Amino acid sequence: xxxxxxxxxxxxxxxxxxxxxxxxxxxxxxxxxxxxxxxxxxxxxxxxxxxxxxxxxxxxxxxxxxxxxxxxxxxxxxxxxxxxxxxxxxxxxxxxxxxxxxxxxxxxxxxxxxxxxxxxxxxxxxxxxxxxxxxxxxxxxxxxxxxxxxxxxxxxxxxxxxxxxxxxxxxxxxxxxxxxxxxxxxxxxxxxxxxxxxxxxxxxxxxxx
Numbered sequence: 607x608x609x610x611x612x613x614x615x616x617x618x619x620x621x622x623x624x625x626x627x628x629x630x631x632x633x634x635x636x637x638x639x640x641x642x643x644x645x646x647x648x649x650x651x652x653x654x655x656x657x658x659x660x661x662x663x664x665x666x667x668x669x670x671x672x673x674x675x676x677x678x679x680x681x682x683x684x685x686x687x688x689x690x691x692x693x694x695x696x697x698x699x700x701x702x703x704x705x706x707x708x709x710x711x712x713x714x715x716x717x718x719x720x721x722x723x724x725x726x727x728x729x730x731x732x733x734x735x736x737x738x739x740x741x742x743x744x745x746x747x748x749x750x751x752x753x754x755x756x757x758x759x760x761x762x763x764x765x766x767x768x769x770x771x772x773x774x775x776x777x778x779x780x781x782x783x784x785x786x787x788x789x790x791x792x793x794x795x796x797x798x799x800x801x802x803x804x805x806x807x808x809x810x811x812x813x814x815x
Contacts, residue, residue: 609632609636626694631687631725634686634725635679635680635682635768636683637761637764638728638768642672642676645672645735646668648747652664652747658745658747665746671735675731675735678731682725696717718779719775722773722776722779722784723787726768729764729769733797735761736801739761751812752813755805755806766798769794769795776791
């Protein structure tokens, strides 16, 4: 089942079920897709409107980023679930002989690394989306500035939620597997918080004017 083909109600019921997928990584990717859609809405409401001409460049920049993210977020939601299912399939592999044990361990590790790499892409795309939202909040259509705020909160949740999934999968792997991702995780979490604060300040300032 492709999560993006389900109704919102059906997806939420699947998320609430006792099945392990969809889980947090899929939810983070879906949040990224929602953040991207809201950002695109604000860009649309800004572009071509003479009253908000000062925000046209910010809206154009946002559209370029959104065009890259919107479809991919849905793919990542599906890939995240499939990656975890792959890990579970590896644990079910035969382990009667030494050769089977070796193949099983290798499969578990490779699929677990994949289950970390997929949400890591969600993290990077979420940060890219956040990078365009402060200018959109400051100069885009002021009537939709609260929507930029909601979009940024969703993007931040996508980043930080996906980071949880990256880190929990890397924990079970040897240090040399996913080494560069391990090093980047704390830096990316800090960057997300910093950029998110800037967007929140911009939203509040615009709303108070």
